[in-house]
Amino acid sequence: MKDKIPVTAIRRLSLYARMLDEFENEGKDSVSSQELGKNANIPSTQVRKDLAYFGQFGKPGKGYLVKELKLELKEILGLSHVWKIALVGAGNLGKALFSYPGFRQQGFNITAVFDSDPSKIGKNWKGIEIRHSSGLSDVIKKDGVTIGIIAVPASGAQEVADEMCKAGIKAILNFAPKRLKLVPSCSQISVDLAIELENLSYYLSKLKK
């Protein structure tokens, strides 16, 4: 059953968890599926369907208990855990990801940063020293790092990914514009910025016709 859950439903779960955060901050005790979907433009039927994948939450006509559902969703999303992350690539994109406030808030902790450029090695980002990529495997093994972020150019991405998976990383968030081939023990999500723009450009082209 669990394997059939669409990736898009899991993404929406993240959105619901954030909205529940906001409702909790506003002091609300319960919310309806309409309210949960409203801010994100998601129909209430979709909200109920998404949540039903993971269990029976809420009561018909009464809605969902904000605090309870939030904790359940965070547990499902693995957000009750602190994940150690190794970032490879200390360029502009790497620095942007390192500085991204949303990561740490959700328990994603970049504990090690690597680059192969000698001019960057030894520099310090908020207490984290940038190390040479040759030390990647050792740090992953020693520190129990489970997630890797790849922010290097396309040409170097596969090599970094192979080393990460070999050293025990279980999941990679890949920003290099290249599809990676990984061993089955290693999951990947690729964020290809040019593909996002091409998607927009497709819709723009349609408008012009």
Next chain:
Amino acid sequence: MKDKIPVTAIRRLSLYARMLDEFENEGKDSVSSQELGKNANIPSTQVRKDLAYFGQFGKPGKGYLVKELKLELKEILGLSHVWKIALVGAGNLGKALFSYPGFRQQGFNITAVFDSDPSKIGKNWKGIEIRHSSGLSDVIKKDGVTIGIIAVPASGAQEVADEMCKAGIKAILNFAPKRLKLVPSCSQISVDLAIELENLSYYLSKLKK
């Protein structure tokens, strides 16, 4: 018909176009759907289905003509056009996006950069001066900018988006961790980095159970 094409198919179209670029560089004249899907781990049946949304390409048993199909796909994706882009947010993420080589290669041209931080205004990125956000509307109108990229914190994103749409922007690529509410004339694609990580963390949590 066209409205029913899934977003994921359009994303894969971008991948096929890139692969055709590579095949052309290697001097290949024709490719099969197997070859097109192979590098991206996409089954050949999916490749044929995706392409069939857009027309009749290739011949059974003969495959696709590399150069011809590439040009067709680039036309469909709007990549035969040069798009003018305004980037708002000149922080680390903005700089990473500005420097991203994949954009310009595909005809995505960041022609204006804005920020509201006085210490950044007047600085120069490869010949593009960083301007104060108050000039955004004028530049969009004057230069015929059609795409906006938002790389500001969540708190300022909606305001920037409203101004962009009002000034005539047709599509927004949003990196702020916030869903935007836009007028119907304005499309959006949101890249929420924390949601990508949460997606990975969901799969990691499943592994541990």
